[in-house]
Amino acid sequence: MNIIPQIVANSLIAGSIYALIALGFNLVYGATRFVNMVPGALAAIGGYTVFFLFNRLGLNIYFSVIAGVVVAGFFGYLSDRLVFRKLRSHKASNLVSFVASLGIFTMLQALISILFTSQFQSVLSVTENPKTYQILGATFTWVQGLIFITSIAAFVSLALILKKTSFGKAVRAVSDDEEVSKIIGINTNRLISWIFFIGSCLIGLSGIFIGFDIGINPTMGLFIILEGATASIIGGIGNVYGGFLGAFLLGFVENFGILKIPGEWKPAIAFGLLILFLIFKPEGIMNKKK
Amino acid sequence: MSKTVKIVIWLVVIVIVIAIGASLSKKGSNPDTGTGPIKIGFIGPLTGDTAGIGENVRAAVEVARDEINAAGGVNKRQVEVIFEDGQCDPKAAANAGNKLVSVDKVVAIIGGLCSSETLAVAPIAEQAKVPLISDASTNPKITDAGDYIFRFVPSDLFQGKFDAEYIMNTMKKSKVGILYCLSDWCTGIKDVFKQNFASSGTVVDEEGYQQDARDLRSQITKIKAAKPDVIYFLGYSEASIVGLKQLQELGVKTPIFGGDAWDDVKIAEGAGKAANGAMFSVTASSKYPQSFIDAMTVKKADKELNNYSGRGYDILKVLADIIGRVGVDSTKIKDELYKVKDYQGIGDTYTLDAKGDLATANYSVKKFQDSKIVLVQ
Amino acid sequence: MFSIQTKNLKKHFDGVYAVDDLSIKIETGQITSIIGPNGSGKTTLINTLSGLLEIDGGLVVIEESEKLSKITPHEIPSFGITRTFQNIHLFEQMTILDNILVVLTDRQVFRAIFETHQTFHLKIAEEVLTRVGLWEKRGQLAVNLSYGQRKLLEIARALAMDAKIYLLDEPFAGLFPEMVKIISGIIKELKQESKTVILIEHDMGLIRELSDYVFVLDSGKLLAEGKPSEVLAKREVIEAYLGE
Missing domain, CATH: 3.40.50.300 (P-loop containing nucleotide triphosphate hydrolases)
Known part of the structure; x- marks a missing residue:
């Protein structure tokens, strides 16, 4: 039996999740220019909100997902409003912002552990056999199909907004040069808050999808940041198209890589790729050398 | 920098210094002086992976302790058990071991549960000459871990052999694909299994995964492609739930066989239909006496009774008996442990060999069915 | 005054x-x-x-x-009020045209998400860029311009602000x-x-x-x-x- 189609399917699914993370991550990085750890916790917040509403309270699943996305977006917005905006106005260095984000990330994760225990939880019901589909010899569940479609849709929407709308131009302007943006009348603080909200929504969604596909636990954030940051750096940090590309590249390399290498080396592959890029092409695929 | 910032920094520094000073000067307990409660330690996973099993053993030890104390204690002294969370992680277990030995100055330790815990605590217990008796760690390496290291559960030398023979002779399968976690317990059994399976079968593929990995699809895809007629899946609860579900998702219809870590109701409930039909070996246990089951029901631990709870209970009872005869000197306790022969506990009948291992082992086979665990043979 | x-x-x-x-x-x-x-x-x-x-x-x-x-x-x-910079600050990764268009956008975020540039925005951009002679090059990225062109672009941006x-x-x-x-x-x-x-x-x-x-x-x-x-x-x- 040819396992290539299955590996391709696995790669696409992994890539889709990484893509959502990278999209959110890049959006925020473009505007703020420092490595932000908070998205890791936001993914967990998204996943746990859905778990709480859907599994514990038994609410409708569509409502729970939307609520999860919004809650994650809201926490992201809060982090900017309460912490990062102040740091920006004091012209804090990137290192300081990074450390602050690490603190917030740790705090939020601990909060989740306290509220929900550090046990791994499944989100979707296990009494039903998941509906699976077969295409060209590859099997996947409807959840995985949904993830793939959603991430493509998210990417296309974001790309369109950035390219075609005024809002998109303003976002690109702020990422490019915050001072000039202010001079031409853009309220950069308010815009950045919006960017945080939207980016965090995307990341919250990625956490929810991971919850559906595998499950959630409070420390899932670290994994998310590592994969998301790797995908972003490979594709070109701050570049929305790059992040998307990098995410799928990462998914493919990870899944095809273990054809030859023992399975437990999977995380090492991601890091290996990251290091290769940092050495030879640090600006990533899509960015130009500065 | 501004004055306020400087003051804040100094305050933080002062607080940190005081905190460090306080923890350094924290007085440990005094070693056992012959009066006051007898202190025995316990290390097991109370959080994280396998916490389901760990919490259940803890409840059983508490039942034993309550019975002992209700009967007047040992040498007219109450027994106190100090429970520490090993998290099924070597680092956490080592920290717990250090604390029990240096700060609490226990006379013996029940634990670890996971092999990784026991192997991490063994050198600490050995150096401090404090007997360490495991209720569930089956990795073969523990046999030679030290003079003060014991276990009331058979080494996987027995289980790996049993599994291989069961699969070859009873299930009549000859091509196995192995999916195993990279922990001491998994790799220990896997190696023994392979040695025994080689006699009349082939290992068509073996794939490892990190103990905390939650996406085993790549490994499963490769195993599926190697066309085994049985899959030997070694893992702890969380990875097993995920793995069983993913095996089903990827359309794997091959029979699945696992190890004794699967004796956890959480897996049956967590994996649901995906686990139907999957079988696993467990150390054969006598049926628990009703009094024990009732006592566990009071502690709300009756639903998740597993194979090791009884052993934890038995270890504390054996220790109480030994201390009653020779007192709290750790070396004397250790010597008496080697003499345990045909002790009939509620979990098993125990005879220890010269290395502190159980001399014999019996296994049964259970399987998952409709979110429950049932006995096969 | x-x-x-x-x-x-x-x-x-x-x-x-x-x-x-x-x-x-x-x-x-x-x-x-x-x-x-x-x-x-x-x-x-x-x-x-x-x-x-x-x-x-x-x-x-x-x-x-x-x-x-x-x-x-x-x-x-x-x-x-509008200003230009001694060291020339432009949106480097955006085209000449976009550098001007971004000035002409709606500042209200919600409306801006749905607003795409109308013809009259383009007309203003054309006027301003023609005035400095950059209209033909409007598709080029700012980062690729010569020093003189960059200065002209900054002036054009200031003009687009229609300031007093x-x-x-x-x-x-x-x-x-x-x-x-x-x-x-x-x-x-x-x-x-x-x-x-x-x-x-x-x-x-x-x-x-x-x-x-x-x-x-x-x-x-x-x-x-x-x-x-x-x-x-x-x-x-x-x-x-x-x-x-």
Whole structure:
């Protein structure tokens, strides 16, 4: 039996999740220019909100997902409003912002552990056999199909907004040069808050999808940041198209890589790729050398 | 920098210094002086992976302790058990071991549960000459871990052999694909299994995964492609739930066989239909006496009774008996442990060999069915 | 009427006063030059007036009505102020056209998500870019332009703001004579349109040619003011420049 189609399917699914993370991550990085750890916790917040509403309270699943996305977006917005905006106005260095984000990330994760225990939880019901589909010899569940479609849709929407709308131009302007943006009348603080909200929504969604596909636990954030940051750096940090590309590249390399290498080396592959890029092409695929 | 910032920094520094000073000067307990409660330690996973099993053993030890104390204690002294969370992680277990030995100055330790815990605590217990008796760690390496290291559960030398023979002779399968976690317990059994399976079968593929990995699809895809007629899946609860579900998702219809870590109701409930039909070996246990089951029901631990709870209970009872005869000197306790022969506990009948291992082992086979665990043979 | 007036304006960095108790009045509809040796505080003054630096003391009065002790940069367009930068700040990764279009957008976020640029936005962009001669190159990325083209783009951006008051920080620095002509032409046009232009400049010839009024700064203080011919002949002014 040819396992290539299955590996391709696995790669696409992994890539889709990484893509959502990278999209959110890049959006925020473009505007703020420092490595932000908070998205890791936001993914967990998204996943746990859905778990709480859907599994514990038994609410409708569509409502729970939307609520999860919004809650994650809201926490992201809060982090900017309460912490990062102040740091920006004091012209804090990137290192300081990074450390602050690490603190917030740790705090939020601990909060989740306290509220929900550090046990791994499944989100979707296990009494039903998941509906699976077969295409060209590859099997996947409807959840995985949904993830793939959603991430493509998210990417296309974001790309369109950035390219075609005024809002998109303003976002690109702020990422490019915050001072000039202010001079031409853009309220950069308010815009950045919006960017945080939207980016965090995307990341919250990625956490929810991971919850559906595998499950959630409070420390899932670290994994998310590592994969998301790797995908972003490979594709070109701050570049929305790059992040998307990098995410799928990462998914493919990870899944095809273990054809030859023992399975437990999977995380090492991601890091290996990251290091290769940092050495030879640090600006990533899509960015130009500065 | 501004004055306020400087003051804040100094305050933080002062607080940190005081905190460090306080923890350094924290007085440990005094070693056992012959009066006051007898202190025995316990290390097991109370959080994280396998916490389901760990919490259940803890409840059983508490039942034993309550019975002992209700009967007047040992040498007219109450027994106190100090429970520490090993998290099924070597680092956490080592920290717990250090604390029990240096700060609490226990006379013996029940634990670890996971092999990784026991192997991490063994050198600490050995150096401090404090007997360490495991209720569930089956990795073969523990046999030679030290003079003060014991276990009331058979080494996987027995289980790996049993599994291989069961699969070859009873299930009549000859091509196995192995999916195993990279922990001491998994790799220990896997190696023994392979040695025994080689006699009349082939290992068509073996794939490892990190103990905390939650996406085993790549490994499963490769195993599926190697066309085994049985899959030997070694893992702890969380990875097993995920793995069983993913095996089903990827359309794997091959029979699945696992190890004794699967004796956890959480897996049956967590994996649901995906686990139907999957079988696993467990150390054969006598049926628990009703009094024990009732006592566990009071502690709300009756639903998740597993194979090791009884052993934890038995270890504390054996220790109480030994201390009653020779007192709290750790070396004397250790010597008496080697003499345990045909002790009939509620979990098993125990005879220890010269290395502190159980001399014999019996296994049964259970399987998952409709979110429950049932006995096969 | 005065476009901008400063009253005892102060700006200091770690105790050193870059703008020291400065009180000047800038007339509407005129071209005013601010000159002085390096380090005299000219750019600091512009940065303070455009809100990029905080005011440490004194007031700024805009069109004799707004009295401000604090200026937020993204509000200056609402006062009709725009500026260019000595080191040229553009949106490097955006095209020439986008650099202009982004100026013309709706500032209300929700509306902006759904707004795409209408034809009349493009018309304005075309006007402005044609004026500086960059319309044909509108698809190029800003980062790929030559030095002179970059300066022209910044001017075009300022024009697109349709401001009343233009703060131009060394708009002619490093340019070939042809470019200089284009820009000085634009500045004169602005005056004809009754706009106020405030210029920081070093070239004496251009100062004489363009300015209606000149302020001379030295070490953050006002050294002299007046019509160009008068001011440039003053001994203190000459000494300040020679002594730098």
